[in-house]
Amino acid sequence: MIRTRFAPSPTGYLHIGGARTALFSYAFARHHQGTFVLRIEDTDLERSTPESVDAILQGMSWLNLDYDEGPFYQMQRMPRYKEVLAQLIDAGHAYYCYASKDEVEIMREQQRAAGLKPRYDGRWRPEAGKVLPQIPADIQPVVRFKNPTEGSVAWHDVVKGIIEISNAELDDLIIARPDGTPTYNFCVVVDDWDMNITHVIRGDDHVNNTPRQINILKALGATLPQYGHVPMILGADGERLSKRHGAVGVMQYLDEGFLPEALINYLARLGWAHGDEEIFSMAQFIAWFNLESISRSPAKFNPEKLRWVNQQYIKAADNDRLADLVRPFMEKQIGPLAASPALAEVMQLLKDRASTLIELADAAKLFYQYTTPDAELLALHLTPEAHQALQQLTQQLTEIDWHKEAIHDAVKACVTASGLKMPKIAMPLRVIVAGVTQTPSIDATLLLIGRETVLARLQGILGA
Numbered sequence: 001m002i003r004t005r006f007a008p009s010p011t012g013y014l015h016i017g018g019a020r021t022a023l024f025s026y027a028f029a030r031h032h033q034g035t036f037v038l039r040i041e042d043t044d045l046e047r048s049t050p051e052s053v054d055a056i057l058q059g060m061s062w063l064n065l066d067y068d069e070g071p072f073y074q075m076q077r078m079p080r081y082k083e084v085l086a087q088l089i090d091a092g093h094a095y096y097c098y099a100s101k102d103e104v105e106i107m108r109e110q111q112r113a114a115g116l117k118p119r120y121d122g123r124w125r126p127e128a129g130k131v132l133p134q135i136p137a138d139i140q141p142v143v144r145f146k147n148p149t150e151g152s153v154a155w156h157d158v159v160k161g162i163i164e165i166s167n168a169e170l171d172d173l174i175i176a177r178p179d180g181t182p183t184y185n186f187c188v189v190v191d192d193w194d195m196n197i198t199h200v201i202r203g204d205d206h207v208n209n210t211p212r213q214i215n216i217l218k219a220l221g222a223t224l225p226q227y228g229h230v231p232m233i234l235g236a237d238g239e240r241l242s243k244r245h246g247a248v249g250v251m252q253y254l255d256e257g258f259l260p261e262a263l264i265n266y267l268a269r270l271g272w273a274h275g276d277e278e279i280f281s282m283a284q285f286i287a288w289f290n291l292e293s294i295s296r297s298p299a300k301f302n303p304e305k306l307r308w309v310n311q312q313y314i315k316a317a318d319n320d321r322l323a324d325l326v327r328p329f330m331e332k333q334i335g336p337l338a339a340s341p342a343l344a345e346v347m348q349l350l351k352d353r354a355s356t357l358i359e360l361a362d363a364a365k366l367f368y369q370y371t372t373p374d375a376e377l378l379a380l381h382l383t384p385e386a387h388q389a390l391q392q393l394t395q396q397l398t399e400i401d402w403h404k405e406a407i408h409d410a411v412k413a414c415v416t417a418s419g420l421k422m423p424k425i426a427m428p429l430r431v432i433v434a435g436v437t438q439t440p441s442i443d444a445t446l447l448l449i450g451r452e453t454v455l456a457r458l459q460g461i462l463g464a
Helices: 015-031 052-064 074-090 099-113 184-194 204-222 250-255 260-268 284-289 303-316 319-334 343-353 358-368 373-379 385-398 404-418 422-434 442-449 451-461
Strands: 005-007 035-040 068-075 092-096 142-145 152-157 159-167 174-176 199-203 226-230
Touching: 005 015, 005 199, 015 035, 015 052, 015 199, 015 226, 015 260, 015 284, 035 052, 035 226, 052 250, 052 422, 068 074, 068 142, 074 092, 074 142, 074 174, 074 184, 074 199, 074 204, 142 204, 142 422, 152 204, 159 204, 159 226, 174 358, 184 204, 184 451, 204 226, 250 260, 260 284, 260 303, 303 343, 319 343, 319 358, 343 358, 358 442, 373 422, 385 451, 404 442, 422 442, 422 451
Parallel strands: 005 035, 035 068, 199 226
Antiparallel strands: 092 142, 142 174, 152 159
């Protein structure tokens, strides 16, 4: 049984990189009819906050990344960590280190000065025949893992291939702080072991943690999971993704008018591909997904491509759903909407041109909020010839059946009879009826605004 996990630290929002990691872990589990676990790694008490936990849970919910187990909180598993710590100490795989922070810093400064890699020098590491320093009375010890000094750690990374790191490169990792709370690398190992995680899919900034975690797992006699380290996401300039590239918390994309399925689709294509497919459903993604198709090269985040993907999903979206999503954006700006025209019908008219829900809301406002055009705008577009032609059109609009084809024919007949070109009629008509110069097709616009409103606005300005 495949078991994957997403294990964010609640020290901020759920960001783009984390969301993609969650998506890949989720899709791999679903592809194999396995289990997807959510784990909150909240042992960093200084930085972890309840608000950050809520942001992670909200982001997962909005993206529809439903987990089968969890959320599990590391702070609620402290008795288990301390039990395993005691096992490692009793078995000689871990030991107490009484070196103070100042001692360790001096040690590192001396190593840097000598051109060496800064590392713990093992002064409290117990060895056969070694005499340890006298235990100081005023120091609370940390617990360090007794890392092997010979050989290497090698694993087949399901994304990157074979990775091998010499144990000589690894010093004795702190696995418990002076106050007894375990550290990240230790908690991760115990959690993955206890939760029977078979595949650890995470960002490649964790590659350096993996050999340490493997050595701890081996010391515990635990089965090793398979590891897959996904390359980082970069900005278009090749630098590490940051807020200036548009890397914000996923819930901000909700606020900016993106559909969750569009963001999921875009994230899936950041470092993974199935042929030339660009737009696909979650079900298709799950059916196609495998770890071997993840690129070994960093992906580049492109906000414009994300907007294009969102546009495709808006075009294909159900009109009633779009109306429900757009309504809050509109009411925040202009208050409660009138019952007519039906917002779903407005969505049908406008959705092909919008790349976000905010753009849809802005375009839809003209059907619910009217500002009488000022004299300057009218003078610019309402020529005497157009004035006369629109008076005749007003009369025609009182007599026709109110449907799109009839409105189209009436406007076309007005153009023909007046001898003017279409823009000379359509532009002042838009200005009078909608209060703006840019609208969808004039016949569709008049249809949705409604006969009574259209005639009242024309008569109010033309005096017809």
